[in-house]
Amino acid sequence: MALPALSPVRQPGRLVAPTLVQAVRALAHDAGRGFTFIRADGGERFCSFQTIFEEATRRAAHLSARGVSKGDRVALVIPEPDEFVLTFLGAIFAGAVPVPMYPQLSFKNVDTYHDTVAHITSASGAKLLVTTEATRPYVEPVLPRTPSVEALLTIDALTGPAPQAPVVEVSEHDVCFLQFTSGSTSRPKGVVVTHGNLSHNSEAFMIHGLGKDSSIDKGVSWLPLFHDMGLIGFVIGPLFTDIPVVFLPTASFVRSPRIWLDTIHKHRGTITYAPNFAYALVAKRLKDKDLSGLDLSCMRVTGCGAEPIQARTLRDFADKLAPAGFDPKSFLPSYGMAEATLATTFVQHGSGFVTDVVDAGSLTRGEALSSSLEKNASGDSSELAQELVGCGAGFPGHDVAIVDEQGNRLGERQVGQITTTGPSICQGYYNEPELSEAAFRRREDGRTWLFTGDLGYFAGGQLYICGRLKDIIIIRGRNFYPSDIEWVVSELPGVRRGNVVAFGVTVDAAGRHVEDGTGEEQLVVCAEAFQSEAAGITEQIQQAVAAQIGLSVYRVEIVPQGALPRTSSGKPQRRKTRQMFLDGTLPRPRSAAAGEPEAT
Secondary structure (H helix, E strand, C coil): CCCCCCCCCCCCCCCCCCCHHHHHHHCCCCCCCEEEEECCCCCEEEEEHHHHHHHHHHHHHHHHHCCCCCCCEEEECCCCHHHHHHHHHHHHHCCCEEEECCCCCCCCCHHHHHHHHHHHHHHHCCCEEEECCCCHHHHHHHHHHCCCCCEEEEHHHHCCCCCCCCCCCCCCCCEEEEEECCCCCCCCCEEEEEHHHHHHHHHHHHHHHCCCCCCCCCEEECCCCCCHHHHHHHHHHHHHHCCCEEECCHHHHHHCCHHHHHHHHHHCCCEEEECHHHHHHHHHHCCHHHHCCCCCCCCCEEEECCCCCCHHHHHHHHHHHHHHCCCHHHEEEEEECHHHCCEEEECCCCCCCCEEEEEHHHHHCCECCECCHHHHHHCCHHHCEEEEEECCECCCCCEEEEECCCCCECCCCECEEEEEECCCCCCCECCCHHHHHHHEEECCCCCEEEEEEEEEEEECCEEEEEEECCCCEEECCEEECHHHHHHHHHCCCCCCCCCEEEEEEEECCCCCECCCCCCEEEEEEEEECCHHHHHHHHHHHHHHHHHHCCCCEEEEEEECCCCCCECCCCCECHHHHHHHHHHCCCCCCCCCCCCCCCCC
16 A cells, blocks of 8 residues: 655644544554554564554545444444454544444353443444454344444454545544443443544653653553553554554453563563552562563553552562562552543652552541551551552643632642543543533633542642542442442342442451551442341342452441431432441341331
């Protein structure tokens, strides 16, 4: 395919192209550098930036020939990272709006998966659903429930000789893709991400945050590409800023965490990223003998985000990998969310991580009072110290503020809701005006601010995350909405419908409930039912949550009817229930008396 002379199109004062299409076109003559995709069997497929451009153009032509027009949504269920990336870009080159969804490769819990696919496909109004021959059996049954879908295609239909495609011009104001929130089974929300959002955020985190150097940098990632950290952090951001990347299958890392480190060593990776749990997994599983011949001195940026970051985890990882030449100064904690495209704050690259030790009790009172870790040894819960990891500061052209309930900006070490504004803030949730209005608020300064629902404070120029206004449960980097879990449990026989509360507690290695940031979050489910049925219901709840949500329940608490605290409007009071659980004050269930009606 003959390629025209192309060069980056940049706006005055901007460091990257204004759209993803222009960014890929600018790399179209580079046949020596690009993306390397490692398959589960260890084989590799190298796609140069030139090949990526050509394949995106070819697949765009096929989609256009199938009647896809600018603005049409195209749902993608593609497990292979290389085929996903090329098809995702092909849809964008056609002017379409891709809608990534996670693939399923077994029939276990397939009905729940069908519900998720049907919801996302219908909510987005997708015109086509593109998948593979391997995943087709798992998505095809959904078609009768998705009237907007005109056809199901496999990637084979997009890879042959293609007719001449019409040139579709996109601007930075056009929607690039819909990022549906993850970790929930009932109603994921589609974040509307524009080309401009991606351009600004890529410049922010790749240039201002990471200090990228295209002459030496190479990314290595095992993160799933249907989530924002994997897709934007290692596909879109690098395309905007000319950085090659090596992609590993997510499942390969889960089976053998060492493959992540081996790949960094082999390809001399300089940039990687992962949630906290991944670093803990490596530190736990890696043996001293596994370090033989491993050289990680090439690592310039070792990022951490997507879930609460624990200082002990990072220290354990650094200690374990020290013999391999790992430099702890490469740690780069960060904070972000899909509604802000991806990244909101970064620690200065090359400085390592910093922590702040505060009195845990003071955080609940709205302030972060300095403390010392030695206070934990005293056993006085009123003086327990909590060590928090700093997540850095905002990027040029953006603003991050801590505000009170009235929206007033708070000062140093005052705890409030984290809000942010700037060109990375997305347009809202697709076809969800009420939810969008609640989260994306236009303030008196004329700017749209994202109210994150997270609690934090600033100290010494660092943002520290210390809680959540919203009741999302975060386990291993995934967000789970309590309402989804509660709905699943409420449908079980013997459980009083609507009288279920789910929440997270932090548990350390000894099984103790801790609030000092050293443990891992676990799921607790409280349900109203009769004592005589408690044992059977407990087992049913554990099985149902595992099957439909994909989570193990740490504790099931069966309580009497009417025992769970609720608001005056009847909504469950999750925080109060959680505190009662921690205090040991949850009532015990009574036995069902003869002739007493069963719980419904």
